[in-house]
Amino acid sequence: MALVTIHDLTKRYGHHIAVDNMSLDINKGDIFGLLGPNGAGKSTTLNMLCGLLKMDRGDIVIDGIHLHQNPLEAKKRLGLVPQEIALYDTLTARENIVFFGKLSGLKGHRLKERTNEALAFVGLTEKAHAFPKNFSGGMKRRLNIACALVHHPKIILMDEPTVGIDPQSRYNILQAIKRLNQMGSTIIYTSHYMEEVENLCSRIAIMDHGRIIASGTKETLKKIVSEQEKIRINCTNLNYNLLSDLKKLQGIKAVDTHDNTLEVVAENIQIILQDIFSILSQHDVRIKETQVVSPDLETVFLSLTGRTLRD
Numbered sequence: 001m002a003l004v005t006i007h008d009l010t011k012r013y014g015h016h017i018a019v020d021n022m023s024l025d026i027n028k029g030d031i032f033g034l035l036g037p038n039g040a041g042k043s044t045t046l047n048m049l050c051g052l053l054k055m056d057r058g059d060i061v062i063d064g065i066h067l068h069q070n071p072l073e074a075k076k077r078l079g080l081v082p083q084e085i086a087l088y089d090t091l092t093a094r095e096n097i098v099f100f101g102k103l104s105g106l107k108g109h110r111l112k113e114r115t116n117e118a119l120a121f122v123g124l125t126e127k128a129h130a131f132p133k134n135f136s137g138g139m140k141r142r143l144n145i146a147c148a149l150v151h152h153p154k155i156i157l158m159d160e161p162t163v164g165i166d167p168q169s170r171y172n173i174l175q176a177i178k179r180l181n182q183m184g185s186t187i188i189y190t191s192h193y194m195e196e197v198e199n200l201c202s203r204i205a206i207m208d209h210g211r212i213i214a215s216g217t218k219e220t221l222k223k224i225v226s227e228q229e230k231i232r233i234n235c236t237n238l239n240y241n242l243l244s245d246l247k248k249l250q251g252i253k254a255v256d257t258h259d260n261t262l263e264v265v266a267e268n269i270q271i272i273l274q275d276i277f278s279i280l281s282q283h284d285v286r287i288k289e290t291q292v293v294s295p296d297l298e299t300v301f302l303s304l305t306g307r308t309l310r311d
């Protein structure tokens with residue numbers, strides 16, 4: 001049985017539909033990745049899951065409890081690491097964790113024990129009495145994670161927890177997530193970093209314009225594009241007419257650009273490679289580097305939407 005069930009979830013901001021009739025099951029023990037570009041609706045979904053934002057329609061069931069029927073009981077099972085760091089600068093690291101622990105109903109000896117444990121888990125024991133305003137971005141993020149897990153929630157929601165931090169902190173956070181999962185927590189993790197989701201998550205849902213466009217294990221998702229290949233061409237002088245000419249080639253599944261890179265997905269790239277190069281030459285494009293890439297989640301997204309995740 002699923003630990004979290006989302007059924008027909010919908011959220012509008014005025015006329016804009018941010019989450020559109022979304023249904024998902026998340027199983028106990030999953031590190032579940034919600035992957036999508038900026039604006040896909042990931043944060044809106046997480047905020048509705050933890051009751052911070054009211055849904056317009058749908059149902060969320062957490063560990064057998066309907067969120068709208070018994071929000072307090074449902075929320076006890078959740079810990080949220082929000083996208084924006086949420087800490088009190090006037091409280092020390094320890095006091096911040098204690099504050100969030102109390103909000104979750106912890107007190108006395110248990111609160112003290114859990115606070116020490118949370119500090120140790122994120123490697124901040126030495127900084128317990130320091131103020132977060134003096135912390136690096138990565139340390140603040142780790143402290144935010146400690147605040148979210150002090151009450152030992154069954155489910156931890158993480159909204160892009162590695163955005164804007166240095167590689168070492170990023171590595172530490174990803175390792176901490178794996179350890180949390182091994183210790184029994186189910187994780188729901190949003191990101192627009194394809195590699196991160198591919199390496200970390202046991203199951204993935206790809207989101208675009210508020211809808212789930214594909215979901216499953218990374219192996220299942222890659223099967224969608226198993227007959228396809230992607231070529232990445234680093235070049236100069238990319239232009240709109242070039243893209244539209246490439247899209248007319250038979251066998252082309254998707255074409256997109258970012259920075260000075262052109263990405264083309266096709267059924268059998270070897271057969272149409274010559275045609276691609278000749279179109280590039282007609283448009284005076286100078287090729288610097290060409291690489292055939294095996295299908296990844298980016299290819300899946302590109303193939304399903306015609307756009308790259310970076311859009």
Ligand SMILES: Nc1ncnc2c1ncn2[C@@H]1O[C@H](COP(=O)(O)OP(=O)(O)OP(=O)(O)O)[C@@H](O)[C@H]1O
Nearest residue numbers: 013016018036037038039040041042043044045192
């Ligand atoms: N408070 C709001 N008022 C109006 N529109 C909003 C509001 N919050 C989000 N949106 C819009 O809803 C859509 C989904 O936003 P959301 O933040 O959920 O996306 P996201 O996938 O989390 O993207 P990001 O990675 O940029 O946070 C976007 O088009 C966004 O502009």
